[in-house]
């Protein structure tokens with residue numbers, strides 16, 4: 001079969017297609033154009049928006065001067081793309097609500113899958129993916145990059161070593177600041193039918209961490225929460241009125257919640273210049289109506305072996321990071337991470353855009369960026385665990401994950417590579433949590449009949 005290719009054109013390279021060439025796709029595309037170009041090539045894009053596909057054509061052209069651009073297909077041509085382009089693996093970076101359909105169809109068409117979290121947004125989607133994987137036998141890799149963060153791996157090592165004994169409870173608090181947190185209220189994430197809400201879209205990362213840290217299964221979930229900060233009703237209550245519908249081009253009073261896509265060339269290309277094709281607005285005001293997700297969430301999760309997780313998520317904090325405390329029969333481990341000590345405003349009153357979560361100047365921030373893992377056994381002194389830092393994004397964690405994804409997981413005593421069951425076990429907590437939010441009652445995960453064990 002003669003294939004167009006953005007790769008080197010070698011015959012033994014695995015042929016990949018990227019489904020959804022938005023913001024997140026770039027990490028995988030750069031990996032296949034760079035460090036993993038010797039094992040894989042990009043055969044095609046499956047993407048409804050030609051401007052976003054064109055952005056990545058340029059990346060391919062810059063890395064492979066003279067090579068053909070990857071072939072382009074629409075979402076309804078997924079099966080045709082897999083067949084005609086000889087695609088062996090699809091990398092799925094389309095919005096959450098599309099995952100189940102894309103994965104089931106790609107597997108049925110004969111492709112393996114690399115899937116961004118969350119696995120899907122609801123119970124029907126989870127069942128569809130599980131059924132497709134069982135029926136077709138195709139493989140699925142879930143890219144839980146947080147596992148690979150050296151600090152999270154270090155906590156896994158501490159727990160697995162038995163130093164704090166058998167885990168009896170975990171207290172996990174995650175705070176998103178008014179820059180990153182606000183971003184979930186601007187576009188498709190703001191609708192529960194499209195993202196599953198933050199319990200699914202965001203917290204499935206965190207639930208996966210706890211499942212993995214404890215090597216245990218969530219058995220019962222109770223959740224409580226609401227939209228208390230963002231959205232039109234909250235804005236009215238606080239006197240935030242007469243706001244423009246979007247951030248780009250906004251004039252007038254300085255506004256720390258407004259996002260001007262022109263401030264970031266990548267956002268401008270991927271979204272502002274792509275709007276004419278699909279009307280996708282990336283910079284909607286976070287105080288408009290139509291938001292159906294929560295911004296404050298609390299969850300209690302019981303685990304099969306008896307531990308309890310108490311979890312909370314806040315999406316409008318002045319700083320960003322997380323705290324985890326793990327209590328065991330032999331002691332306690334505490335991990336504290338400050339990813340950004342403060343949101344810094346520029347002269348125009350808007351947050352200084354920096355997607356890499358850099359901290360405020362230490363002079364400005366009482367809470368400097370950093371991380372600390374402390375372990376203390378009963379009757380002993382606390383000791384700080386050294387966290388090995390690599391280079392690259394997330395302390396080198398992303399690079400290690402991409403190597404597992406594209407070269408196959410090597411021997412890893414921490415078992416960081418994640419598959420179907422990990423996807424199900426994490427998303428089920430969010431899905432059960434959403435049911436609990438609706439009913440006010442706890443949900444037993446076994447009642448969802450997903451075959452978690």
Ligand SMILES: NC(=O)c1ccc[n+]([C@@H]2O[C@H](COP(=O)([O-])OP(=O)(O)OC[C@H]3O[C@@H](n4cnc5c(N)ncnc54)[C@H](O)[C@@H]3O)[C@@H](O)[C@H]2O)c1
Nearest residue numbers: 020021022023024047049052075093094095096098116117
């Ligand atoms: N692991 C992480 O830390 C992390 C970070 C960011 C995003 N993500 C995940 O990555 C995925 C993409 O997020 P994003 O921020 O890039 O979103 P995005 O909206 O920027 O990009 C999604 C792309 O998919 C396209 N698309 C829409 N429907 C499609 C369909 N049916 N088939 C193919 N393409 C379709 C859109 O046009 C867009 O180009 C989401 O699932 C998100 O949860 C994960």
